[in-house]
Amino acid sequence: MTTAHPSESTATATPHDPAAAMLEETRGLIDDLSLGAVHQWKAEHPGGLAIGYMPIYVPRPFMEAMGCLPVAVFGGGDQTDIIRGDSYFQSYICHIPRSTLELAFSKRLDVLDGMLFPSICDVIRNLGGMWQMLFPERYSAYVDLPQDFDETRGGLFYAYEIKRIAADLVRLGARPLTDDALRAALAQENLRRTALMKLDELRRVEPWRVRASEAYIIARAGSVLTTEAHTALVNRFLARAAERIPRAYDNVRVVVRGSFCEQPPLALIRTLEASGCDIVDDDLQLGLRFIEGMFDENAADPLMELVRGYLRHGVATASRYIGTDVKGEALVKRVQACGAEGVIFAAASFCDPALLDQPMLEAALDRAAIPHTGLKYGENTGQFQVIREQAGAFSDAVKLWGSAA
Amino acid sequence: MTTIPILDPVKPAASTGSSKDDSQVRQKEMIGDHFERLSTAKEDGRKVVYTFVPGNLTELLRSLDLLPVLPEINALQAGMRKQSGAFIAEAEKLGHSEDVCTYVKCDIGMMKSGGIGPTGKRLPEPDLLLLSYTGCFTFMKWFELLREQYNCPVVMLHVPYQGEGKVTPEMRKYVVDQLERDVIPALEKLAGKKLDMKDLARRLDLSRQAEDDLVKVWESAKHRPSPIDGYFGGVYYIGPIFSAFRGTEEAVEYYKLLRAEVEERMARNEGPMTPDGPSTKERYRLVIEGPPNWTSFTDFWRMFSREGATVVASTYTRVGGLYDDGFRHDPENPLESLADYCLGCYTNHSLPARTAMIEKYVRDYEADGFLINSVKSCNSFSAGQLLILREIEKRTGVPGGFVESDLVDPRYFGKANIENRVQSYLQMLEARKDRGAT
């Protein structure tokens, strides 16, 4: 393998990049905080409900089966001036709730007919309560994901949660949830999963062909698209990426963890790449990958199939209780499976789930002699020099000694 | 998050000869005895269960002769004994982030420093971790961290959150199912015996009696002057019932005694005890939201007591059980009532429900002011408090105050700054009174 300067290793830098235009266009989709794509969907689907939801995960297929568009809301990123949102949160609370409120105050979320707040942490939970108080005229609901993974206990409770919200959506004008429609939605979700798995596989095997920052843009577009449209987009991108001309370079293969909720600025992901890291796996955009594997789209009881997907095949992440498995084992396996040489923990500042989890994951990596480093960010972080130096030093150390020492 | 100080910052009531300090002495003895029992638990062959204050299942544990250890209490005790700073530093040295709950770090630091408990004796290692996941996400992480240290089983009880402001039959069933099929069998296995439902019912009846008396104590603050301080003094009152004693005869006696003392004080039109002796003049009646700071607890208290500010109601004293909304443990429906207890703890309530509760306290207790002590550690309490502040002001017309500190991290208790804020706030209340505002 030859060594190239990291900045030269960016496939998209070539003038004839067959995927460049598409990436540019898709970037526009995710940067559009006024949710133009959702407006467009509503114009094309009169009476259709657009239902926003906070990270990480809600069971989207049941909403699609009811003719709704689930819309993932990730706050305001680095493009939103926080004018009112800050006055609702103390300085020691992460950034995403304040920028999400800012979006709502500035009416950019008005296109949404409702908001769901899944149980991933106390901040999102309390933000759900604030929503009820600040926007009493708008529909919102808390989605309690079970931490008891027994089908007859947590499973039944979770099915009840889904039915409860489905009944609310019917009251708002959605069509009732039927088994056939849910089976069809599960089938669509399987197609998306297949496409995303191909995308992930490609960047694992040929990271020069698809950079993490590009995979991120393509995956995140699913926030504002129907499953069908998103699947088509991912597949189109895969076809373009296949046309890229191979380039060789010598980067360190890393896994990034801790970024499942508040998203880092895209420039931060690119900074990591420019520091000599190929991010071959990450938990950015975890919601769409939360269920590992496929649904049985012919299940006799498709609602319980949706429930089982979460109970049995939910990904190991900080907001999910790890009952019997060894903490961090899933991460070690993942690192090994994708041939990564190290892990970068990148967590939002003040993110309890990520930061409380991190020492346990680090211990598991230490046991497996996998090097790691950690950094914190805010979605509006604008300075990357320190991160660049830290990630550069990490990748150099791993390259030279196979460890972060 | 919670609350059983056994150190006694309140001076004994000088030489009144009255029984007003009896409950305090009794409380201290009870909790001291519990720690004593814990220190010899292993030699005595007693099994130990670590669990949390909110959503604790003390009656169940007691019925099976199991001893509870509550790590939040160890952390707060370490805070009061000025040990928490070193424990937190130890945990941060081990890689725990400065951004997360300091109770967790204090506990981990204590464990790594030899596991010496508040009475100076070693705490027994757990035979089982009972993760009652009630109203705080950190609980889950905390016990995952403890599980890494101790080689013992963990049982999870997932208590759903009252996101929509109510307990549904499905939520209750989910908790009861877990109790019946997971929690109780695991506890029975540990105890080596079957749960005697009659004994459990008897204990729930004892809980109910103690809860009745505790509510009377809280309600005494409606009297002017209030005979209690429902926050700084209140954390002592909740000691027995929030820790190892709910469902025991000792707790029933303690709360009878406490209630009698308080009623006597009320009859004599006396104010509460303060760190400097009995309060002589009630100038301000406050409601406080948020946990106290433990590292400078007495200093913090004095900022109020020396100005004649009495806390007539607080939310923190409801974290281990909200009884003044009418809930009581019910011997007729043991498991359902344990489920309802867990579901009803303060931090398991939605933000609108918490706001409504505070509004009610401000009105019912005729408070002059409402103050939030926002702690850096605790997202469960803190996220959303600024909205609560605005809402309460808007709904009641009572002015709100806001200070920031931490539970057990001494770095976040800026005494001068907090004192300034408290004083300006009280002066503002004074000026309002002068203007005749209601």
Ligand code: SF4
């Ligand atoms: S960034 Fe972390 S703490 Fe903040 S809302 Fe998301 S999960 Fe919760």
Ligand code: SF4
């Ligand atoms: S986050 Fe708050 S409620 Fe949770 S353990 Fe820490 S102090 Fe207690």
